[in-house]
Amino acid sequence: MSAPRTRGARRLLLGSLTAALALALGSGGTVTAAPGPAGLREVMFVGNNWDGTADVIESTGGFARIGRVNVIPDRETRMWEIGLNPVKLAYFLGIRQGPGEGHDQFVDDMYATPDGSAMVVSRPSFADVVSIDLRTGGINWRFPVSGFRADHMAVSPDGTRVAVSASTSNTVHVLDITTGKEVGSFPTGDKPHENVFTADGRYLWNMSIGEVTTALDEPWLDWTKGDRRITVVDARTFEQVRVIDMRARLDAFGRKDLSDAVRPVAFTPDESTLYFQVSFFNGFLEYDVATDRITRVKELLKNPATDTDRTTWVNDSRHHGMSMSPDGRRLCVAATMDDYATVVDRTTLREGPLVAAAKPYWATVSGDGRACVISESGADRVTAIDFATGRPVASVAVGDHPQRVRLAHVPAGWTGPAAR
Numbered sequence: 001m002s003a004p005r006t007r008g009a010r011r012l013l014l015g016s017l018t019a020a021l022a023l024a025l026g027s028g029g030t031v032t033a034a035p036g037p038a039g040l041r042e043v044m045f046v047g048n049n050w051d052g053t054a055d056v057i058e059s060t061g062g063f064a065r066i067g068r069v070n071v072i073p074d075r076e077t078r079m080w081e082i083g084l085n086p087v088k089l090a091y092f093l094g095i096r097q098g099p100g101e102g103h104d105q106f107v108d109d110m111y112a113t114p115d116g117s118a119m120v121v122s123r124p125s126f127a128d129v130v131s132i133d134l135r136t137g138g139i140n141w142r143f144p145v146s147g148f149r150a151d152h153m154a155v156s157p158d159g160t161r162v163a164v165s166a167s168t169s170n171t172v173h174v175l176d177i178t179t180g181k182e183v184g185s186f187p188t189g190d191k192p193h194e195n196v197f198t199a200d201g202r203y204l205w206n207m208s209i210g211e212v213t214t215a216l217d218e219p220w221l222d223w224t225k226g227d228r229r230i231t232v233v234d235a236r237t238f239e240q241v242r243v244i245d246m247r248a249r250l251d252a253f254g255r256k257d258l259s260d261a262v263r264p265v266a267f268t269p270d271e272s273t274l275y276f277q278v279s280f281f282n283g284f285l286e287y288d289v290a291t292d293r294i295t296r297v298k299e300l301l302k303n304p305a306t307d308t309d310r311t312t313w314v315n316d317s318r319h320h321g322m323s324m325s326p327d328g329r330r331l332c333v334a335a336t337m338d339d340y341a342t343v344v345d346r347t348t349l350r351e352g353p354l355v356a357a358a359k360p361y362w363a364t365v366s367g368d369g370r371a372c373v374i375s376e377s378g379a380d381r382v383t384a385i386d387f388a389t390g391r392p393v394a395s396v397a398v399g400d401h402p403q404r405v406r407l408a409h410v411p412a413g414w415t416g417p418a419a420r
Contacts (some may be wrong), residue, residue: 005152037116040409045110045119046375046382047071052106054119055398056091056414059367061409063384063396065417071107071121071132074139078126079138088127091168095125101313108154111162112408113177119408120177122150129164129173131180134410137417141180146171152404153189154195154204156235163204164385172206174238184238190226196320197235198271204235207262209279212316217280219257225279228261246294249287259261260336263317264362266324266331268346275324275331279316282338284331292305298349300365303338313337314359321363323372325387330384332372332385334360341374341383343390352390357383364405371415375402 028390043066046055052072057063072078082088096104105124112119119132127148131140147169151315155164155177162177165188173185189208196205210225224258246259259279266275273295274287283299300319310318314337321334324346331344333351340354341363354414358378366373371393382402383395 005258014390025232036235037114037409039412040116041412041414043408043410044367044373045112045404045406045408046363046398046402047104047107047121047404048111048380049107049124049377049401049403050093050100050103051400052104052123053118053399054107054110054121055402056408056410056416057382057396057398060370061394063366063373063382064395065396065398066410068399069119069132069417070137071110071119071123071130072126073137073409074130074133074142082126088148091127092125093302094213095149100125101314106112107265107403109404110406110408111153111155111159111177112410114159116409116411117382120153120162121407122153124149124151126150127166127178129162129175131177132417134414134417143171143173143175143180145169151192152194156197157199157201161235163195164204165195165206167191167193170208172204174204174235176247176361186231186233186238186240188231189192194262196265196267198267201235203241204233204238205265206231206233207265207276209261209263209316212279215311216310217313217316225259225261228259228263244292246276246287249286249292249294253285253297255285255294255297261316263320264322264334266322268324269326269328275322277317277322277333280310280313280318282318282335284319284322284333286347296349298344298351299336300333300335300342300344300351301354303335305339306338320361321374323363323365325372326365326369330387332363332365332374332387334363334374336360339378341372343372343385343387354383355383355390355392361403362405364407367407373405375405377401377403 001246026058042059054069056066108122110121129143145166147166149167151167163174193209194207210228233240261279263277286296288368318337320336323332341357341360343352358376360374361377362375364373
């Protein structure tokens with residue numbers, strides 16, 4: 001389990017890295033967001049995990065902040081319920097001291113409803129998913145997940161369904177995004193994490209990461225981490241169609257030293273190739289879906305200032321966050337515990353400039369596809385990096401400990417929920 005570094009210490013380390021990398025900000029021209037559905041504006045949702053808010057920012061250009069949403073308007077009610085249940089309270093406090101690094105986890109993932117009227121949010125510490133009305137700030141519906149913690153989500157290509165990982169019950173729930181009603185569920189490996197729908201909406205992939213909050217992080221103790229696998233299901237029937245155990249694939253590739261806990265992933269546009277990060281590793285791997293084998297590995301540079309004992313890395317995830325340019329030519333990688341991000345050429349696997357960043361936690365493609373947008377959880381900001389040059393072009397301040405960043409739509413002219 002991590003021994004979390006203080007925000008001040010991180011900033012000192014980031015300063016050292018910045019000097020070492022000698023990076024200069026690149027310049028970027030103003031761009032215009034692609035038109036969205038009639039009456040809606042394309043934006044990005046940024047989940048501020050520790051303060052229970054979500055910032056709404058522009059999806060291109062300067063990425064200016066448009067408004068902010070309180071995603072825990074029912075905090076008093078939820079805390080009252082938790083306080084009355086000793087088991088729920090134990091898990092609540094466990095999340096605070098474990099994955100929360102001493103903080104409550106109030107927002108993990110977010111998506112918009114198709115009509116842009118609501119933000120659907122998974123809330124780890126409250127073990128639920130809620131729909132927040134973007135006009136009033138009130139709760140439309142609430143779905144308590146099985147077990148005691150909600151995690152990553154994914155939205156179907158048509159925007160009508162949202163999948164959420166219930167990380168302590170080894171279950172993925174699939175909900176109607178408008179009503180919050182469960183339309184299906186399926187079992188996973190231990191601690192389900194990332195969810196990804198295929199572009200045609202036919203399949204749903206889930207990656208389970210096993211136990212990441214213990215201090216049993218030495219390689220010889222890897223067996224204590226549990227059942228880690230990729231589960232692929234039919235997105236209509238939720239029947240299992242494939243299970244991928246990366247342990248066997250890593251061994252066959254000659255990398256028995258690497259963990260098989262698959263973290264964030266990125267598919268090529270044709271979905272023939274999967275790129276994925278694994279626990280403890282400063283890099284990523286390439287997997288051919290059709291032949292079911294790992295084909296290449298890319299090890300990225302280590303930051304000497306943060307290259308410490310692996311037990312100090314947050315939730316086992318040395319690098320956490322990947323996105324791919326729409327043309328499939330470049331990968332953007334968040335080197336979380338190494339305090340930088342970089343754009344990698346997919347053909348050569350050669351990395352571009354190392355962009356100093358404070359504990360970058362996620363990577364998303366901008367609305368116009370020109371930039372990778374990373375969340376800097378250690379500096380409370382998001383930064384856009386140009387895919388073509390690998391240089392940062394904009395940064396904007398957000399709330400406390402930003403993690404997930406997602407493209408979304410809100411009503412045109414929206415600036416935040418009305419005061420109540």
